[in-house]
Amino acid sequence: MPKVVTAELIGAYALTEPNAGSDAQGGKVKAVLSKDGTHYILDGTKMWITNGGFADYFIVFAKIDGEKEKFSAFIVERAWEGVSTGGEEHKMGIKSSSTRMIMFDKVKVPVENLLGEIGQGAKIAFNILNTGRFKLGAGALGGAKHSLNLATKYAKERKQFDTYICNFGMMQEKLAEMALRSYAIESVIYRTAGLIDAAIGDEKDSNKRLKSIEEYAIECSIIKVMGSELLDFAVDEGVQIHGGYGYSQEYAIERAYRDSRINRIYEGTNEINRMLTTSMLLKRGMKGDIPLLKAAQEVGKEVLDPVFDFDEPEGTLAEERMVVQGLKKAALMVAGAAAMKFGPKLESEQEILARCADMAFLVYACESALLRTLKLEANGQDIALQDKMVQVYVHEAAEKAMQIGREAICRFVEGDELPVYISALKRFTKHTMRNTIALRRDIAAAVIEADGYPFKN
Ligand SMILES: Cc1cc2nc3c(=O)[nH]c(=O)nc-3n(C[C@H](O)[C@H](O)[C@H](O)COP(=O)(O)OP(=O)(O)OC[C@H]3O[C@@H](n4cnc5c(N)ncnc54)[C@H](O)[C@@H]3O)c2cc1C
Secondary structure (H helix, E strand, C coil): CHHHHCCCCCEEEECCECCECCCHHHCCCEEEECCCCCEEEEEEEEEEEECCCCCCEEEEEEEECCCHHHEEEEEEECCCCCEEECCCCCCCCCCCCCEEEEEEEEEEEEHHHEECCCCCHHHHHHHHHHHHHHHHHHHHHHHHHHHHHHHHHHHHHCEECCEEHHHCHHHHHHHHHHHHHHHHHHHHHHHHHHHHHHHHCCCCCHHHHHHHHHHCHHHHHHHHHHHHHHHHHHHHHHHHHHHHHHHCCCCHHHHHHHHHHHHHCCCCCHHHHHHHHHHHHHHHHHHCCCCHHHHHHHHHHHHHCCCCCCCCCCCCCHHHHHHHHHHHHHHHHHHHHHHHHHHHHHHHCHHHHHHHHHHHHHHHHHHHHHHHHHHHHHCCCCCHHHHHHHHHHHHHHHHHHHHHHHHHHHHHCCCCHHHHHHHHHHHHCCCCCCCHHHHHHHHHHHHHHCCCCCCCC
16 A cells, blocks of 8 residues: 555556446456465456556456356456556547556456455445546546636737737637636535535544545536536637637647546546436435435425515625525426426436436535635625626526426426426526626636636635
8 A cells, every 4th residue: 555655556447348338337357266265267358447558456346256246346466467458549638648458367366355345346436436526526627727727828818800819708708607617616626525524524434434425426426527517618618719729739728628528428427427416316315314305395385386585685695695595496396396207217217317417516506606605705805706706607507497497397297287387497596687798707807817717726
C-alpha cells in the first residue's frame, strides 16, 4: 500500500469485458481453484482498461467457477506468467491515458490475492464506482470552468466587425450560461462532499466508511451525469466561441472538446446512471429509508385538491425558494404516479425513469445553488452575482421540469385525469417571468471582467 500511495506502483481497475460493459456482471472471466487449494487459475479477457500499458497490478473481477453468485475481485500482478496486453486503443480523446485490452491465460493467482471475500466482487466494484462518479463529476466541473476561462480569453482578444466578439449578445449569453450552470453544479458538489464528510466523521472502520459513501450513491450518480453534461455543453460552446480556430489543434479548446466526450460513457454511462438514480430513490422510498412515500402521498392529495397559498414570498430569492418547493412536488407527483401505475414494470419504462431522474437533478441543483447563495449571504458576502445566476437557473429549471413532466405524464395518464395532472404540474412549476436576457448580460459582464469563472471558491 505505501508504494501505491506514492505511485511507485500503478494500479488498474479491470471490470469491463468485450461483451460485458454496462452489464458489468455479465462477463466471462473465470477463476477456478487449483486442486491443492493454493491458487486460482484465471482465464479471460478484459477490455478498455485504463493504465493498461503500464499498470503494475490489476484489480480483476471474475466469477469463481463461472458462477454469478461468486463474482469476486482479485489482485493480479502484471509480471505473472499468462498476463498479456493488447495494443494501445486509438482513442478520440484523452490520448495521454493508456487504454488496453488485458488477457489472462491460465494465470496462477495465489488464494491470498482474493480481495475481500468470495462473492463480494459487485460490492467492491460498485463502491469504487460511487467515489469514481463523484470524482468524475468534480473533475468535469473543473474542465468546464477551464473551458469558460479559455473561451472568455479568446472572446476578449478576437475582433470581428471592428469590435471584440465578447461584446456580442449571443457570445455573452454563452459565457453567462457556462458560468451559471457551473455555479449550480459546483454547489451540488460542495453540498454532497460536505454530506459525505459529515457521514464519515471520525469513523475508522473501513466498512462503515464505505457504508457512509454508499448512502450517497444516488448523489454520486447525479454528480456524474450533471458534471459530464455540463462539461460537454461548455466545451461545445467553447469551440463555437472560438469559431474556425476552435476546430484547429493549435487551440486548447479543440482538445478539451475531444477529451470531454468520454465522461458520459465511462463510470457507468449516463443512461445507466439515470436509471440508477430513479430506481435507487424508489427502492429506498419503498423500504422506508427515506420518507418518499409519505411525501408522494401528500402531493397526490394536492393534485386532486389544490392548495392555494396567497402569501407573497419575502426576502432574498423568495420567489426561487417557492419554485424549488414546487419543483419537488412536481418530481414527486410524476415519480409517485408512475410507480403507482406501473409497479415493478416501471423498470422497463426507461424513458420515464430517465425523466424522473432529470427532475431529481433539477431539484437537487436548484436547491443546492439556492442554499449556498443564502448561506453566503448569511456569512456577510455580497451575493449580487450569485443571486442573478440562481434566478436564471431556477427559471430555466421550472420550464424544463414542465416539459419533462408533461412528457412523462402523457405516457401513462389518460382521459379525464390528464387535465387534472397537467394543471397540477403547471401549479407546481409556476414561476414569475424573468428578464433572463438582461440577467445573462449582467452575468457575462462579470465573467468578462474576471477573465472567466468569476468565483475563486
Ligand atoms: C477510454 C475508456 C476507458 C475505460 N476505462 C475502463 C477501466 O479502467 N476499467 C474498466 O473496467 N472499464 C473501463 N472502460 C469501459 C467503460 O466503463 C465502458 O465502456 C462503459 O461502461 C460502457 O460499456 P460498453 O462500452 O460495453 O457499452 P454498452 O454497455 O454496450 O452500451 C452501449 C449503449 O447502450 C446503452 N445501454 C446499455 N445497457 C443499457 C440499458 N440497460 N438500458 C438503456 N441503455 C443501455 C449505453 O448507455 C450505451 O449508450 C473504459 C472505456 C473507455 C472508452
